[in-house]
Amino acid sequence: MPLRDLQGQEAGVEQLRRAWQHDRVPHALxxxxxxxxxxxxxxxxxxxxxxxxxxxxDDACGECLSCRKIAAGNHPDVRCLEPDGAHLKIGQIREDLQHDAVLKPLEGRRKVYLLDPAESLTPEAANSLLKILEEPPETVVLILISAQPFALLDTIRSRCQEIRFFPLPALRLAPWLQGKLGISAEDALALARLSGGRPAEALHMSEPEAREFRARVLGWAFAGRERTWSVWAKDLGAEPEEVTEAFGVLLSWYRDLLLLAHRASRELLLNVDHAEKMPPALADETPETLLAKCRALLAARDQLSRNVNTQWVLEVLGLALAPAA
Ligand SMILES: [Zn+2]
Known part of the structure; x- marks a missing residue:
């Protein structure tokens, strides 16, 4: 997809476009x-x-053989380095980057390496990368991609030109989603809000499995007083990514209820497609109990990111989310 097709991100795209037009694309971004x-x-x-x-x-054509190969992920001069297991390891940096980067491009003009996510570099791999950043080969462009740039070594960050990307306003993302997915304006707006203005996340959430998962998780919240939170942990399984995703869904739900409890505008709701279930759910809650549940979910998400035992986190959370007796 050429630069012109990126949604939002005008500032970042303009920076890249100008750098390219003036032949000043940095070796490290x-x-x-x-x-x-x-x-x-x-x-x-x-x-x-x-x-x-x-x-x-001002842009790539998007149609030539080179553009098509890059889009398909099989251009020999454009490589994406991803974690092997949990980390980008030193062996990958040495073999896939250091040894390869000194060779001339095979088909294109520049050799482009994506490191995604850059914060997954082990300390050894980061140090090895640093050596390349100190003296990058002429034809090489390294693009480090990170949602957690603060986790990178300062010495690496300082050698890269940073380009920032932001979530889109829901009203801007919705029409794009509507056109892309062929859905109603209402569904597109719900999706845009739920995704937090993130196009890729919205596309992911529109997939049948993701929609089924969200409905299942919200089902636990709808079950009301009869629900036993002690069994939801078993239903959920132990995959940390799945559990984190479930926490996100529940957090959006209790956030919506909290906003309604404070008589906020319905415009602010995320789960607009389930709005009819909110008033009955609200009958069992007070702003205090809802706030406590949001806090418990945030704490649980934090614990999960610090590798606390998933089952233990779910059990404690189950107690916090249980309706008051
Ligand atoms: Zn092209």
Missing amino acids: LFTGPEGVGKRTAALALAQVLNCREPRV
């Missing part, structure tokens, strides 16, 4: 911003414009 806002898409768009065979004045 750091794309930062929340997950799902288009960092990787922008990195590939930059790789296209750098290697396009028939570039326009």
